[in-house]
Each structure stands twice: as C-alpha cells, then as structure tokens.
Amino acid sequence: MRKFSFGGIMRKYNVPYVFVRPDTGRRDEDGVWIPAEPERVALQGHFQPVSAKLQMEEGGRYTEEDRTLYTAAKHSTADRIEYQGKQYTVDTVEDREYSDINKYLLKKVNVS
Template sequence: MRNFKFAGVVRKYFRPYTLVRDSGGTWVKGKWVPSPPERLQRSGSIQPVSARLRATEGGDYTETDRMLYTTAVHATGERIDYLGVQYNVVESPDREYSDINQYLLRKVVANASV
C-alpha cells in the first residue's frame, strides 16, 4: 500500500493543544488519593465537523464536535484541552495510508447523562 506524506502540507495549520492524562494516584493510610493529571503539549489542527457529515450520519454529530488532525497518536477516551474547552477522543479510524492521524473529538459536558 502506498503511504502518503501529508504532514508537511498540514503542519502550517497546526496549533498547540494539551493532552490531559490521568496520572493515577497512591494509597495513603488506606485511602486512595488521586494525583493531579499530567498535561502534555501537542500540536495539531482542530476543525469543526462538516455540516455535510453531520447530516449524512443522521445527526450523530453536533456543532460542538471537532476533528483533530495530528502526527501524534491518541487512544480512545483520552481528554484534550483546546482553547479552554475539553474534548474526549471518541473515534480514531485506522489511517495506514497517511502520516496524519484523524480523531473525532466530543465536547465534555458537565451535566451530560452517563
């Protein structure tokens, strides 16, 4: 399979964002004490999900969802902080043909049902 090199073209649109990782915690006198989250600087291009994609997927995507294009690797469930808004990585399709990774980000809503 042919591998396409898009990173050089897309890199000029990259902006910094923060990857927020849970760094675990420790047991202190029988009580779990969580450690503060680890914050790692990354760069990528975060774009709104297109209206056409929102319509074709039957309204599964909202206006607050974003697409992340980056050379970094993320796992589903990781949290990203961009311009003061937190997002969860909910989808990471396989892109074996490109050096740019694409991720679907959903905005974290404090009062969302679980």
C-alpha cells in the same frame, strides 16, 4: 502500500492543544490514598469543525461544537483533549495507514 507524508504541509496550520492523560493516584507509606493530578502533555494538531454532511449522516450524533482533529500524535478512543479552554473526548479513531497524519472525531465534553 505507499505512505504519504503530509506532516510538512500540516506543520504550517498546526496549533497547540493539550492531551490530558489521567493518573490513578497512589498510596503514601501510611496507606493514605493520594489522588493524582492528570498529566498534561502539550501537542500540535489542526482542528476543523465537523462537517454538516457528517452531522446529518450520523443523525444528530455530532453537533456544531464537535471537532475533527488532524495530528501526527497517536490517540485512543476516550482520550481527553483540551483545546481553546474546551474539553473533548476522542470519539472515533479513523485508520489512516496510508498517511503520517491521524484523523480523530472529537465530542465536546459538557462540564456542568
């Protein structure tokens, strides 16, 4: 299958975002648990609102606050993304083996 290269086109529209990679922590030499700070990785991607059609098709599963992310970076389900001061989790990973750009549906995390 031929793979399409959209990376050059997307570069013009990319904005910075942060992938928050969790860390489990460690024990020091005395056995005292030291909680770890999550690692923050700066990446580039393009964010779009979730379409109204998809919001209706999914029966309210997606809202206006959720986003679609197009990026060359690889993510997995439940990865944490931070964009414009808001946190999202990767809800759906769309398989796009024909393109160098990956598509992810992100659910906004409601922090109380």
